[in-house]
Amino acid sequence: MPSKKRAGGKKKTGQSNFAKLSIFQPNKYKFKKSCPLSVKGAPIVDYKDIRLLKKYMSENGKILPSRITNVSQKKQRELSLSIKRARNLALI
Amino acid sequence: MNLYEHTIVARQDTSPAQIKQLTEKYSKIIEKHEGEIVQTEEWGLLNLAYVIKKNKKGTYIHFKIKASGKIIDELEKNEIIDKNLLRYMTVKVKKFDLEAKYFSRKEGFEKKE
Numbered sequence: 001m002p003s004k005k006r007a008g009g010k011k012k013t014g015q016s017n018f019a020k021l022s023i024f025q026p027n028k029y030k031f032k033k034s035c036p037l038s039v040k041g042a043p044i045v046d047y048k049d050i051r052l053l054k055k056y057m058s059e060n061g062k063i064l065p066s067r068i069t070n071v072s073q074k075k076q077r078e079l080s081l082s083i084k085r086a087r088n089l090a091l092i
Numbered sequence: 093m094n095l096y097e098h099t100i101v102a103r104q105d106t107s108p109a110q111i112k113q114l115t116e117k118y119s120k121i122i123e124k125h126e127g128e129i130v131q132t133e134e135w136g137l138l139n140l141a142y143v144i145k146k147n148k149k150g151t152y153i154h155f156k157i158k159a160s161g162k163i164i165d166e167l168e169k170n171e172i173i174d175k176n177l178l179r180y181m182t183v184k185v186k187k188f189d190l191e192a193k194y195f196s197r198k199e200g201f202e203k204k205e
Contacts, residue, residue, distance in 0.1 A: 047183070048194040061141075089099060089181055090140040090150065 035072035037079075045078040047085035050092055057083065061092065094184055095130075096157045096164060100171060101179040104137065104149040111151055114176060118155070121167055127159030130188060135195035144178045152195070156188050 037045060043052050056064050056071065056079055063083055066076040086092045102114060115132065122129055135152035144150070157163070164182050171180045 044189070046189070046192070050194065085181065085183065087141070089101060089152075089179055090142055090144060092141050
């Protein structure tokens with residue numbers, strides 16, 4: 001997975017899941033260890049927060065696996081539930 | 093008494109007067125059954141992510157309700173036969189988040205997506 005990598009990948013949101021990968025895993029073969037939603041001051045997962053939810057979805061609208069985004073199990077469950085709620089309301 | 097977040101999506105061709113009517117109609121149902129509306133939000137006309145009954149857009153109205161579960165039954169019973177509505181959803185929450193406004197009039201926010 002980490003073989004495909006963009007220099008300074010933070011800003012780019014490109015074509016496939018690998019582009020998303022570079023958002024969450026900026027360093028080459030070094031994986032971030034902590035969950036981005038569990039740290040202090042992290043945003044609350046909510047079905048109305050489309051912008052946050054979009055970050056954890058692929059371009060085709062699928063939910064990204066937590067092994068790519070490094071989200072903890074608990075938060076991943078919350079995420080998938082709120083993504084499904086937002087889908088029902090046709091928000092995403 | 094429980095706390096609920098209730099969202100309804102109205103058709104794209106409903107006029108502002110009709111939207112007001114809808115809001116009043118459902119507010120009245122809640123009040124009649126001794127529920128309490130904490131907050132009402134109008135998210136306005138938003139683009140739907142996919143077409144529902146040939147509608148590309150929909151008007152979103154969001155209620156924050158403090159009521160018992162029976163009222164929700166009553167509400168949804170009325171909403172399911174309402175032809176002006178496309179979707180409705182009720183979510184039970186532990187605590188209301190009254191500050192966060194995800195759909196306030198930041199136009200650039202919607203266009204980015």
